[in-house]
Each structure stands twice: as C-alpha cells, then as structure tokens.
Amino acid sequence: MLSQSSLESQKFVNLVSRKNLGLVVFTDVVSGCLDSSSAFQVDDNLSEALRELSADGVSTVFISGGNHERFSRFSDMSGFVSLANFGLSLWDKTGVHVLKQAQPYKEIMEELFDRLSLWLPISIGIKNLGVSLSLDYGGIPDHVKARNGLNRLLEEAECLDRFNVVNHGRIMHVLPPVSLKSAVLLAQLQERFHFEGFVLFGLNLLDDLLSFGSMEPRYSQPDISNQGIELMAFDPSLSILRTVTNAISDIRLSIKE
Numbered sequence: 001m002l003s004q005s006s007l008e009s010q011k012f013v014n015l016v017s018r019k020n021l022g023l024v025v026f027t028d029v030v031s032g033c034l035d036s037s038s039a040f041q042v043d044d045n046l047s048e049a050l051r052e053l054s055a056d057g058v059s060t061v062f063i064s065g066g067n068h069e070r071f072s073r074f075s076d077m078s079g080f081v082s083l084a085n086f087g088l089s090l091w092d093k094t095g096v097h098v099l100k101q102a103q104p105y106k107e108i109m110e111e112l113f114d115r116l117s118l119w120l121p122i123s124i125g126i127k128n129l130g131v132s133l134s135l136d137y138g139g140i141p142d143h144v145k146a147r148n149g150l151n152r153l154l155e156e157a158e159c160l161d162r163f164n165v166v167n168h169g170r171i172m173h174v175l176p177p178v179s180l181k182s183a184v185l186l187a188q189l190q191e192r193f194h195f196e197g198f199v200l201f202g203l204n205l206l207d208d209l210l211s212f213g214s215m216e217p218r219y220s221q222p223d224i225s226n227q228g229i230e231l232m233a234f235d236p237s238l239s240i241l242r243t244v245t246n247a248i249s250d251i252r253l254s255i256k257e
Contacts, residue, residue, distance in 0.1 A: 007247040015197045015230055016248045017255055022195040023053065023245070024061045024186065026202035027070075028168075029236040039070045042238065047073075049245045054079040056252055061189060063087060063204060065168050067129075068096065081193070085129050086166075086175065086204065087185045090192075099188070102131040105176040109133055112157070112174070119153060135172040143170055181207050190229055197229065199244065202236030 006012060015021070027040045040062060042050075050060050051074075059079035062071045068084045068091045075082075075091075082091040090097045098106075113128040116135070120126055124146070125136040137146040150172050154160055164175040182204045189195060234240050 007244065012232060012247075013251055015232055016199065016251050018196040019057055020194060020196045021058045021248075022061055022189060022193065022198045023050075023058055023248070024063065024189070024198055024200050025241065026182070026204055026236060027062050027064045028066070029202035030238060030241060032237075038066075039073065040064070043242075046238070046242045046245060049242070049249055050074070051077055052249060053245065053252070056249075058248070058252075059193060059195070063185065065173070081189070083185060083189075085132055086173070087180045087188075088131055088175065089129070098131055099178065101178040102176045105131045109174075109176075112159070116153075116157065119157070124150070131176055133174040135174070136170070137172065138170040147172070180204065186229070186231070195229070198231035199248070200231055200233040201241050201244075 031040060054060060054077040057079065059081055060074065060077065061081040061083065062074070063083040064070060065086045066084060068082045068089065071080075071082045071091075074080050078093070080092065083089070084091065088099050088102050090099070109128060109131055113126065113133055116133070117126055120135070123137075123140050125139075127134045127136070135150055137143065137150060140146040147167060151160075151165075154165055154172070154174070159165055159174055162177065164173075164177055164180075166173050166175065182200075185204060186198060186200075190198075234244055
C-alpha cells in the first residue's frame with residue numbers, strides 16, 4: 001500500500017530531485033494486460049504529467065514483452081525510451097537498437113524461422129522479430145493443447161536446450177540465451193543513459209518466467225545491485241503510477257521555485 005509518508009521521505013525527495021532520473025514502467029504488469037500488442041493506455045492527466053516530467057529532464061522508460069508501436073503516442077517526448085520484446089530491442093530518439101549481447105543470434109534466428117515455418121500448421125502465426133521469434137497460437141480454441149504441441153515441436157527442434165523459451169499471453173517466445181531480468185535491464189539503461197537513479201514500477205515478467213527454466217545466460221552481464229545505483233520501487237498499478245508521478249512533479253517544481 002502506498003503511503004503519503006513514503007512520498008514525503010527524504011530518500012524519495014533526494015532521489016526524484018536528481019537531474020537525470022529514470023522513471024521505469026514495466027507496462028505489461030502495470031496495465032494488467034496480457035495483450036502486449038495493444039496500445040499502452042493512460043488517461044490524459046497522467047499522459048500530460050509524464051510529458052511535463054520529460055520536458056524537465058526525467059526520462060520515461062516503457063518496458064514490454066510486446067512491440068514498440070504500443071508506445072507510439074509517447075514517442076515525441078524528449079525523454080522517451082522504449083524497451084520492447086522483453087528488452088531485446090531499444091527505441092529512443094536516435095532510433096531502434098538491438099541488445100548488443102543478442103546481436104550474434106540474428107542469423108541463427110533467421111535459420112530457425114525458415115525451418116519452423118515449414119513445420120508449423122497454418123493456424124499458428126510465426127514472426128521473426130530480429131533476434132527472437134514469436135509463435136502466436138491465439139487463434140486455436142484449445143490453447144492448452146496448442147501450447148503443449150508447440151513445446152513438443154520446439155523440443156524436437158532442439159530449441160529448449162539452446163534458447164530461452166517463454167509463454168506469455170498465448171504467444172510462445174523463442175529468445176536468445178541472454179539474461180533479460182529486471183536488474184540486468186536497469187544496469188544496461190544506466191550504462192547507456194547514465195541515469196543517477198530510478199523510480200521503478202513493476203518488474204519484468206521474465207523475472208518469474210525464466211526462474212522456472214534451466215537456461216543460463218551465455219554472456220555475463222552487469223547487475224544494478226553491484227553498481228550502487230539508488231532506486232525506489234512501487235507497486236505496479238496505474239493509480240500508483242499516477243500518484244507518484246504527480247508527487248515527483250510537485251517536488252521538482254518546488255525546487256525550481
């Protein structure tokens with residue numbers, strides 16, 4: 001439960017007063033929507049508050065298992081950053097970039113896409129997302145049977161031993177064996193944008209999904225816990241995001257005055 005005292009604490013005030021602050025929203029969890037291809041919906045007041053913070057130097061980072069297009073309404077904000085495809089793809093004012101640890105898998109995924117396209121029934125859609133694949137079985141009435149069948153097919157294709165395979169919102173994702181957990185994504189954001197602190201809403205769904213698998217990341221990657229970066233985390237909900245965003249705006253406005 002969000003308390004007023006936490007928003008008035010000196011720790012919170014000091015954190016959100018920093019010049020280069022990252023407001024990180026794991027949108028799939030915050031919105032409570034498994035359809036990560038649909039637009040991320042916020043009301044006009046929250047949208048305006050995020051835009052005002054962006055103009056004041058606060059970068060809003062949206063992270064999703066879906067695509068970048070769901071955040072297109074925010075792309076004109078100066079501090080806009082989108083991490084899509086569970087963090088494999090980054091979109092900011094300089095364009096779209098692929099996670100450097102995943103780049104070696106581009107050709108491998110192309111070959112796997114061609115092979116699976118021949119094996120899959122027409123009722124299952126397959127997309128090559130650059131360094132990952134998505135297998136959409138939402139059009140099949142018996143989702144459990146379809147999911148089990150896909151697992152068997154991916155096992156025969158030796159994917160389960162070579163890649164991270166996760167199921168999210170009736171889509172099976174074949175991801176490269178690199179760590180995409182929340183702490184790693186935050187560390188990569190800090191390395192790229194030199195954030196001085198984070199205000200965090202929710203955690204990546206992969207934190208839970210990958211904890212049940214046996215795949216270990218092939219590349220060692222930085223962890224935010226080892227870098228001394230200050231952050232505060234809040235429960236993932238749109239109402240709390242709205243309340244905290246307004247509190248940040250008030251504090252930063254009072255500093256200017």
